[in-house]
Amino acid sequence: MDEHAIKILFSKVLQQTASEEEKRKLALYLRDHDIANTAEELLPFEEWEAAMGGPLPKALRTGIPARILPVRKFYRKSLWYAAAVAVLLVTGLLMLRVYRLDKAGRMLYTTSRTTGKQIRLPDGSTVYLNADSRVQFSEDAHERSVVLHGEAFFDIVQQASKPFVVKSGNVQTTVLGTSFNIKAYPDENSISVAVKTGKVSVSARYPVLKKDSTIFLEAGQQAVYGNRDHLFALSPVDTAAICGWQENRFVFEDACLGDICKTLGRQYGVQFQLKDPALSRCIYSTTFNQLTLAEALEKLTLLGDLQFELQGKTVIVKGEPCHPL
Template structure:
């Protein structure tokens, strides 16, 4: 089954009218294939709001009705389930609304101006564990380096003259093959990054405060996804970085950054600029598959650190961080996957 949190986020964006065509394809595939108990309970969690907000009119065609009927036949009607947050007898009615909504949207977004497209393209997905990095080559010869704790979804084939769309959760560095007739678009939560051919890094973990788009070469356009249309935030060129605050939707653009540092993590070269300890331990956790246990009542966020670590083991990094804190930071390496942090003056 696909990642539960990711599918739930797509359902929510679909309910708000913000899901991209690529995300609608993934959601339709999920509804067609994953029919286990956990899936049905997740499905139910999203239904109450959707039921209230469903529009009175929706395009109905022979294709959508046939696909709708086929999917409904696969939904088990006698399976016992744990209690969920909506009334039992509304469960399948509400589920039907979402299925029909997605099926209708699928055919709508596949329909060109004069004729319906019937060919669908399969999608692939790769999820990395913390401490893992993988290299992915797409059908257009673009290269993507996926960082730890991340997920990338992409179509197995791109269609010449149409957009090349992929979906990222986490961090990745992109080396995009230039094709002026087929813009390359990375969807990462609220933000989309569009290019023709260039290299850039996207840091977009959903639970982190900020997203960051950093350009090593070429030019990209960063936009915020909207209900009806996207809003351009900025055009970035080499050495520029956009930081997007995911709660407030504010953003800042920095110039004159070192482009070589944007993908240094691929070679285990980590660079931190004015970063607090929380940000540093979060990245170290993903890059080294380390769990940090912070003890005591003192907060570490007031420590700002500028440091670079070139392919160093985690023990050496912790030693240097302790020295940079002026001896205020103490640590203990419990095992290869666990480190405890504390300040001596704090209980």
Template sequence: MQCYRFMELHKKEYWDLVSAYLAGTISDEERSRLLQWLEEDPARTLQLKELEKIWDRSKNNPLPAFDVEQAWKKLQPQIRERKKPVLRKVSGWSFRAAASVALLILAGTLVYFLLKPGYSDVFIATLPGETKNIVLPDGSRVVLNENSSISYDAGLDRNRERRVKLKGEAFFEVSKDPQKKFIVGAGETETRVLGTSFNVLFDDAAQQVKVSLLSGIVRFVPGRNEKAVGLAPGEEVIYNSRDRSLSKKAFENENFLFWKNRKLEFADQQLEDVLALVGESYGVSFRIKDPQLGGLRVTSAFDQSSLAEVINVLENLLDIRIEGTGNVYTVWAE
């Protein structure tokens, strides 16, 4: 039955959504539709995760030779027409079209994996504006940020290693187990711990991973055969797989966790920098009319505050005026 449902997928618009998801070009609206479709039948999540595994493997292993033009001719009538292409075509092919054709080649392999006994992947994702609290089989806790997904084996606590795969951002509180490493895969990177609390942000589009450690010890591995980087509490590492650049530094506060705890803290920081972070946190932007105002110093803390409350504090603290239209705010001297 599972195989039948998968083979039916290419007759529907969801084939294109799956292709966009794997190619990394899916929009928020498409992501919402895909998640709704997955929630209708748990077997679909299983199918998607197997496709994703095979897709990832295909990046490092060449696919068998096939007639691309002929495959596309067969597939084209089954993909819904798009009035506005999301990506420009490269050599007559869009990335989504290439993904769809590749999925046809991978379909036979998927059937084999679906029939393997004992398979039990769990896939959890969030919509825009949504976060989720997750308790893993080993007791570890995860807070998943918006537009993110995490997958793991249902028998994670019984495996030799506790592995999860992340896209987007999540905060982890890992249950300590000296005998079993806890490994977070994000792109080609791995973050390895035994028991600790840390935040991982994986920006798939930018191919950048940021790991911030709050407690315990973390070893960050940029990629295969690359040297691990150790982190101590209060440190973070940023790695970009495009140019292989890596930086490690101490962080001054935990403002990067605003999405989780709704807290911001500023200690003698310039107003320009404060407004940039406030804007990012609340989804708005600020325009400073007088450049000199940007150099004003701000020392304040906010806990569960609304945007209006933050603005009110800044106005009274610095004797300035902040007014907005829509999501754009203007700042000037009182």
């Protein structure tokens, strides 16, 4: 891009009139010139986000322009260019960096360990990304594709000629237009797909037979894929509870304590430490409705012989191991 084209993109981003494709072009340009990456090394992206809606920290207002501008001699050639880069970094990068670009040029959206976010994809689809999650989005003439690590609720815009495919671990979910939730954290033993509206097909590789297994889910249905046995388990699901995590509501049905602790740990930004690993296999059914951490721990103590002790950001779990069926 020549200098005039970059000026126009800078202006549109700062005035919040840039399209997704224009923001993507500028993000790609900044990445290729090390500007965006250098900014993130100086302050993590979470600190840029935290500055939204309030006064910018002094390091953002003064330190970053002084340290960024000398990165490339190219920027010294034009006083306007230097000023534009400084202004973009201080006021525009917050908006621009809603997503990043990976090495393949795919859009990469991420969340922090404790905070989720709502994002809008270039095709108009909406994704509600849970904490400690990320999605990579790409699109070509035949398909819209997302790679998910973590948990997300998708509200997909229908395009009959271009299906929307979500790849999460060994599971692939294909839709045309619907809303559904996928939970696929790498440290958990299963991947779940729950449909709120519409219909999806869910496929996974069955290594024993060396072929794919495909099932179809409609609204109010859920499939849980075991990463160990490579089998699907189907069950009905309350559509109101599918995306309850967006409002700090969680429904656990026959869930092991280990998975409950992982979910609550992400929600409240704490680490659960089970004194006896056998406790993780205990099975419980419970609901948390907009509870504080202290209230959630108190409710857990009512489920069985469990004690919880909060030490800083760590929750120590004690109790007698149970013997789930």
